[in-house]
Amino acid sequence: MSTILATRGLSKQFAGLRAVEGVDLDIASGEVRALIGPNGAGKTTLVGMLCGRIEPSAGTVAFDGRDISRMPAHRRINLGIAYTFQITSVFANLSLRENVALAARRHRRGAGVATAVAEALDRVGLDEPPDQKAGDLSYGHQRLLEIAMGLAQRPRLLILDEPTQGLSDAEIAAFKALIRDLSATTTILLIEHNMPVVMECADRVTVLNFGQILAEGDPDTIRADRAVQAAYLGTG
Numbered sequence: 001m002s003t004i005l006a007t008r009g010l011s012k013q014f015a016g017l018r019a020v021e022g023v024d025l026d027i028a029s030g031e032v033r034a035l036i037g038p039n040g041a042g043k044t045t046l047v048g049m050l051c052g053r054i055e056p057s058a059g060t061v062a063f064d065g066r067d068i069s070r071m072p073a074h075r076r077i078n079l080g081i082a083y084t085f086q087i088t089s090v091f092a093n094l095s096l097r098e099n100v101a102l103a104a105r106r107h108r109r110g111a112g113v114a115t116a117v118a119e120a121l122d123r124v125g126l127d128e129p130p131d132q133k134a135g136d137l138s139y140g141h142q143r144l145l146e147i148a149m150g151l152a153q154r155p156r157l158l159i160l161d162e163p164t165q166g167l168s169d170a171e172i173a174a175f176k177a178l179i180r181d182l183s184a185t186t187t188i189l190l191i192e193h194n195m196p197v198v199m200e201c202a203d204r205v206t207v208l209n210f211g212q213i214l215a216e217g218d219p220d221t222i223r224a225d226r227a228v229q230a231a232y233l234g235t236g
């Protein structure tokens with residue numbers, strides 16, 4: 001399988017603090033990769049460098065074999081990297097439809113936009129009226145709206161930052177089904193604290209600890225790894 005995303009020596013320092021240090025990450029095209037680690041491990045900083053929101057202190061990022069280390073975020077979106085932030089991309093005063101249409105217009109025009117919007121809202125299972133204001137949605141549903149916005153960009157790599165936060169058990173079950181469905185067409189990088197979701201959805205898991213990769217492997221291997229248990233899972 002080909003590598004869609006590769007980092008080498010990727011590092012970020014914030015005034016003396018090494019938030020991410022020397023990360024070599026290879027994500028294969030078509031896989032669902034989970035990125036886990038304790039609070040403050042550097043997960044959000046790492047993906048910020050993948051999508052261009054954070055400038056690395058050192059190291060490189062390649063997408064499809066092309067060095068994108070210095071490419072601005074909006075051009076990375078055009079290449080097919082979509083990142084759902086922790087809600088910061090939702091416009092509270094716009095409707096669900098308008099929010100998703102903003103994202104869909106990157107690739108479509110005219111009637112194609114309306115179709116893409118309806119498809120994306122349907123795919124994430126948001127059944128509120130499309131004219132409802134996004135700000136009136138529950139926190140969990142705003143997360144789903146963000147995923148719909150990401151999908152409308154027809155991404156090749158979809159980066160989801162804690163997507164199940166604020167979702168009910170039934171919504172989490174639906175989310176897992178959505179990931180399985182999406183994985184047929186999209187490579188997914190999933191930052192997630194909910195271990196059952198990680199263990200069920202991921203092909204491979206990367207564990208970050210103090211800014212460095214502590215372990216990498218399939219979910220069973222990670223679950224059995226003593227260093228991971230000690231650092232994160234709390235079951236060592």
Ligand SMILES: Nc1ncnc2c1ncn2[C@@H]1O[C@H](COP(=O)(O)OP(=O)(O)OP(=O)(O)O)[C@@H](O)[C@H]1O
Pocket residue numbers: 014017019037038039040041042043044045046
């Ligand atoms: N803009 C910033 N300026 C200074 N320090 C920062 C900044 N952003 C993050 N940090 C620090 O970098 C470290 C890594 O933070 P980061 O948010 O990447 O971790 P995380 O693994 O995503 O944590 P969480 O699971 O809590 O979201 C933390 O110590 C954090 O306080």
